[in-house]
Amino acid sequence: MTPTETTTILVADDEPTNLAILGHLLSPHYRVRAVRSGEQALQAAVTAPIPDLILLDIMMPGMNGMAVLRNLKASPATSDIPVIFITAMISPESEEEGLRLGAVDYLTKPITPATALARIRTHLELKQARDRLASQNNWLEQEVRRRMDDIRELERQLYRSQKMEALGTLASGIAHDLNNMLQPIVGLSEMALKEADAQDRNSKRLRHVYDAACRARDLVLRIKLFSRDAEPVKQRIGLAALCNEAEPLIRSLVPASIDLDLKLHQGADHIVADASQIITALLNLASNAIDAVQGIKGRIRVTVERVDIGEPLDHTLSDPPAPGPHACLAVSDNGCGIPAELIEKVFDPFFTTKPPGAGTGLGLSMVHGIVSQHGGAIGITSAMGAGTTISLYLPLAPQKEE
Ligand SMILES: Nc1ncnc2c1ncn2[C@@H]1O[C@H](COP(=O)(O)OP(=O)(O)O)[C@@H](O)[C@H]1O
Ligand SMILES: [Mg+2]
Known part of the structure; x- marks a missing residue:
């Protein structure tokens, strides 16, 4: 995508003539918003249509260009908007200061249309390339995060099924041995009960043994179901x-x-x-x-x-x-x-x-x-x-x- 008329440029200059010249130059190519003070520029930078680039006059009454730039850079909402200073003449020190604050370029008055348009276009393309890269980065980060989540979920599933497998093997061994021990307890206590005198004290004791052994057998059956030892009849x-x-x-x-x-x-x-x-x-x-x-x-x-x-x-x-x-x-x-x-x-x-x-x-x-x-x-x-x-x-x- 290259800069088009839907690309918005904000021009801030206190001189109506300068605004008119820049408007005339830019409006065939871009959507132009013009403001006449630093305060208005800050306001316009956060209202729709959000500018893709700002042309900022340095010398303005009230808040000057440097102060506007400082404010723009301080806020995450505006810190990414490229700012080009427009100035009649500038000392090397303040040029350095502006670049240090984060201005991307300078245009000197009187403006040469072809140069100005070329520079503006270059900075817009740079900004777009940066945005594209950021969104691709963003996408990549999300993708990495998503895949890491998938891997973690797979690891969890693997851990779970291995744990269940191991517990099943352990339980199955215990169930098998317990079952072998319970067979004679259930069988013999049942036989003894049948032959015992119901009134005898020992008969009641035997009944307890038999009942408890049956409950144990029941538990073993459930363990077998968990440990997949019980062969299903499908x-x-x-x-x-x-x-x-x-x-x-x-x-x-x-x-x-x-x-x-x-x-x-x-x-x-x-x-x-x-x-x-x-x-x-x-x-x-x-x-x-x-x-x-x-x-x-x-x-x-x-x-x-x-x-x-x-x-x-x-x-x-x-x-x-x-x-x-x-x-x-x-x-x-x-x-x-x-x-x-x-x-x-x-x-x-x-x-x-x-x-x-x-x-x-x-x-x-x-x-x-x-x-x-x-x-x-x-x-x-x-x-x-x-x-x-x-x-x-x-x-x-x-x-x-x-
Ligand atoms: N429908 C449910 N609602 C809330 N908690 C549940 C439900 N089903 C199972 N649980 C929880 O899972 C635990 C294990 O369930 P389960 O293996 O059937 O054993 P138990 O019912 O003997 O405790 C329960 O103790 C309970 O904390
Ligand atoms: Mg239960």
Whole structure:
């Protein structure tokens, strides 16, 4: 782009004749604004159309050119506008002073039109080149920042999936050994109970052993789900139909004071999945939502819909879902929300903010294990005091051959 009539030049000179001469010279090429004092020049420099260049007479009554220049340079809004001094005669000292203050050039009166136009044009082109460079720099800086953010996000994702992998391996080992130890405790206490006299004191003790062992077995099962040790039995199922079947179960969990709304969009939502694992995941999300709305007029919404993932989602905590069509099962609540600094932690096994006995901290880690085993991804958005939405993105099953 070269300077044109939309390029604005501000001319400040107390002599009307000088203003007329400069106006005559410049107006065929530029938009010219003329003012007759230093004070007016400062004012005009910050009012639209903002000048691209200022021609400034040095000798003016009131605020002279040097003072105007000093003021222009002092303000970030005007410090970049190139200023050319116009002067009848000037001592080398004040010429030096003007250049030191930041004037880009001098034009001496009487003005030679061709020289003046050439110099003005050069300085305008220089300014434009500088502006272009600054905006390119700006763009580059933003681009670098954006890519650094991307890299940091990828590192976070990698760290998260490696952490979950390592925790899964550890948990799976513990679950396996525990299971082996629990088998005889559950089996033998059950047998002994059957043979014992129900009135016997030892029989009551045995009942405690058996109950505790069953709870432990249950815990191991949940750990297995988190550590992806529980082999899913996958079949082609409609996600909305499955959630529909589970509706009575969810309703039985949700107290009547909570407003539960299910929006299950049927159709084109077939996934290849272990139905009981998906229901386990849904019930865990629902149970967290119930806990989150304690003490308020709670609202929980369960939705199933088909979503086409194009751009990478910005709120996923697991590995991001591959682009393409997914069935999305989401549970939203208007509850307490999750503090931003805890969002990264809620999927960790045994992480809970609930009092002992109220939470095991295995719910979301199980959900994570289940979703990973189905090649899906988890999205989470939460705002303190406003609520939380957790979305499970499950890849759609390939089209069935007719
Ligand atoms: N819908 C929700 N709203 C607010 N906080 C939640 C929600 N879901 C999960 N959380 C937080 O994540 C933690 C871990 O959840 P989870 O793994 O299910 O374990 P638990 O429910 O046993 O605490 C919870 O203790 C809670 O702090
Ligand atoms: Mg839970």
